[in-house]
Amino acid sequence: xxxxxxxxxxxxxxxxxxxxxxxxxxxxxxxxxxxxxxxxxxxxxxxxxxxxxxxxxxxxxxxxxxxxxxxxxxxxxxxxxxxxxxxxxxxxxxxxxxxxxxxxxxxxxxxxxxxxxxxxxxxxxxxxxxxxxxxxxxxxxxxxxxxxxxx
Numbered sequence: 001x002x003x004x005x006x007x008x009x010x011x012x013x014x015x016x017x018x019x020x021x022x023x024x025x026x027x028x029x030x031x032x033x034x035x036x037x038x039x040x041x042x043x044x045x046x047x048x049x050x051x052x053x054x055x056x057x058x059x060x061x062x063x064x065x066x067x068x069x070x071x072x073x074x075x076x077x078x079x080x081x082x083x084x085x086x087x088x089x090x091x092x093x094x095x096x097x098x099x100x101x102x103x104x105x106x107x108x109x110x111x112x113x114x115x116x117x118x119x120x121x122x123x124x125x126x127x128x129x130x131x132x133x134x135x136x137x138x139x140x141x142x143x144x145x146x147x148x149x150x151x
Contacts, residue, residue: 005043041068048147064101
């Protein structure tokens, strides 16, 4: 799968940065997610979209931008997103935003059932909590496998 990365100075994230962010966040990030975000942080899959099932109806939610782990590289980073969602939306502590959509919605890792293998949920901010949370995938790899070609 090809990715759009929007910075000419884009460099992969280091293991040291990832380890430090895990300590700050107090989450163990899944390896499949880490391998992807290290290379493609701040980017989005090229020509791919995402659709989820909500109450039997398909919702085309797109994918959005993979939040960077590096708070010095962009304001669209995982720490700022987490603080904003916890402060303004009262996002529970077991959710970690990893992708932001154009409308201010997020794909989040859900650590509520498993602290090492989180599921992926979609947070639709206009519905608020808990009505705006929808299960998407059992893992980050499964999420990437759900991406479809744009038509």
